[in-house]
Amino acid sequence: MYRLSKLVRPGRVRYFASAHETASLNTTRRQGWFKPSLFVLGSIPLITLGLGVWQLRRLEWKLALIDEVEGRIQADPMILTSPKFTTEDALKELEYxxxxxxxxxxxxxxxxxxxxxxxxxxxxxxxxxxxxxxxxxxxxxxxxxxxxxxxxxxxxxxxxxxxxxxxxxxxxxxxxxxxxxxxxxxxxxxxxxxxxxxxxxxxxxxxxxxxxxxxxxxxxxxxxxGEAIGRTPTPDLRNMHATYAATWFSLSAATAAMFGLVVLQSRRGKGSARGRVFRMPSG
Structure with missing residues (x-):
């Protein structure tokens, strides 16, 4: 509890915090603002936003890969007469x-x-x-x-x-x-x-x-x-990057709103505490 000095004047009484008490209050306000939990909560929207952007880039890459693979599928088939037609290095260009x-x-x-x-x-x-x-x-x-x-x-x-x-x-x-x-x-x-x-x-x-x-x-x-049934003539390339991006962006928006609400409540609470210390009732 803050120690208050009292100044008596005719007709009114005022309460003032001493310099030491004012410094203590400011330190308390700064500590409340820089709590580790607030730092962690504030970093989550940025991290999830970055992950969402990364998934969008992955989506662009996957769509380009699908287009490339579909182009290979639609091309006329090659006649394969020997297993030596390709090397391991060239296999990526011939897949599908x-x-x-x-x-x-x-x-x-x-x-x-x-x-x-x-x-x-x-x-x-x-x-x-x-x-x-x-x-x-x-x-x-x-x-x-x-x-x-x-x-x-x-x-x-x-x-x-x-x-x-x-x-x-x-x-x-x-x-x-x-x-x-x-x-x-x-x-x-x-x-x-x-x-x-x-x-x-x-x-x-x-x-x-x-x-x-x-x-x-x-x-x-x-x-x-009893005849074996071959695969369908379509690529089995899994593409969930749009869903992942939407999930990360949603988390970013939600955690940003939570962070803003916590900061707002923290500032309101500190403002109320300051008003109580420096209250000046008139006599």
Whole structure:
């Protein structure tokens, strides 16, 4: 409680704070203004605003990438006659490029990747090496087959022509179990390891994902016959940057409003305290 000095004059009494008390009050006001909690609260709108701007830049990058990939998909397919058509460095420029392959399946080295799900049906992706005319091999993800047809999946022996996308090796997810090649258990597409087992080392940095262009009824018929169903001819590029940006901007606006309200209440409280100390009642 502040010690007040009293000055008595005829007809009125005034109360004044001493110089020490005034300095103490100013220190208290400054400490209230520079509380660490206010600093933290004030920094949150700036941080979230920056994250929102960063997501907008990521959105521009992702849209440009999608346009580039769609351009590759719409281009005429390349005829692939050898796995040496690309290097690991050039693979980024050829990802999602449509290619045509002609050869025979090496069913003895078929790999089942999964488990997977398609239209609420559980199963696996069938990966089989294709032997090209020059004797080299390329891994082909032929598509999905149900659990019920895994042991009787279609295995054509004649020469075939397929169309597919060029795709790089997958990256193991944080919670994905590791593969066990000795037991034939594959949870993720480690192309290098798969190629080594299948004798397709020349194509150990990429595989071909076969494209399915039929309708839902065609897919159901193929599934019943044990024929693998390829992927859709569209890129699977996830784009959530607009949603993330909106979320960050909303948080920035909300926390900025909270900060302004706290500062306003703090200033009002300090003003009231000052008025109480320097009250001058008339006698």
């Amino acid at each position: 490029r449509r290619v045509l392959l002609k050869g025979k399946w090496d069913h003895a080295h078929t790999i089942f990747l999964g488990p997977k799900t398609r239209d609420n049906v559980h199963g696996y992706n069938v990966i089989t090496p294709m032997v090209l005319d020059d004797g080299s091999k390329i891994l082909v993800n032929r598509g999905f087959v149900s659990n019920a047809m895994r042991d009787s999946v279609a295995a054509p022996q004649e020469e075939v022509i397929i169309e597919g996308f060029v795709r790089p090796s997958a990256v193991r997810g944080r919670f994905t179990p590791d593969n066990d090649p000795s037991r034939g258990t594959w949870y993720w597409a480690d192309v290098a390891a798969m190629s080594k087992i299948a004798g397709a080392e020349d194509a150990g940095h990429f595989l071909i994902e076969e494209i399915f262009t039929g309708h839902g009824g065609d897919a159901e018929l193929q599934m019943r016959r």
